[in-house]
Amino acid sequence: MHEALLFLHNLVRWLVLAFGLWALVRPEPRPGAFFAHALTLQVVLGVLLAFASPLFQGALAALEATLQTPGEARYFVAEHWVGGLVALGLAHAGLGQARKGKSRARLLFALALLLLLLSIPWFRPLLRL
Known part of the structure; x- marks a missing residue:
């Protein structure tokens, strides 16, 4: 179960990044x-x-030491x-701003995408097959 979820989580990452770039280029309701x-x-x-995840569960058990x-x-x-x-x-x-036709949508999509890029574990394999 863990390996299947990890594979799906990794695969969806690339979809999220692609859709995020699309929303950044065209800050409209559909891409958003x-x-x-x-x-x-x-x-x-x-x-x-x-x-x-055994890693996450073990780290939660020793939360203070982990942090x-x-x-x-x-x-x-x-x-x-x-x-x-x-x-x-x-x-x-x-997305809410894009549906209202506001120009702030691009900024919010850009911030979300930037935060995602900073939150991706780039030290892990980029593709899990």
């Missing part, structure tokens, strides 16, 4: 909806993955999912 909803799917997969020690466990327990949730909020706010 694809970006925001793909990111929602990514966050749901991430939450499911957290419950199935004081920089490394992979701290990254996934503290920074990775927080960046994803904040980016999700920004993407949905951008």
Whole structure:
């Protein structure tokens, strides 16, 4: 189960980035909806993955020690999912602005995409096959 969720989470990452670029280039409701909803799917997969991941569960068990020690466990327990949730909020706010025809949509999509790029674990394999 863990490996399947990890594969899906990794695959959807690329869809989210592609839709994010599309929404950045064309800050309209359709591209914004694809970006925001793909990111929602990514966050749901991430939450499911957290419950199935031995790394995340072990780090949660030793939460205080994990947060004081920089490394992979701290990254996934503290920074990775927080960046994803904040980016999700920004993407949905951008979608709302795009539906109203406001120019702020591009800024919100750009901030969401930037935060996602900072939250992706680039030290992990880019494709899991």
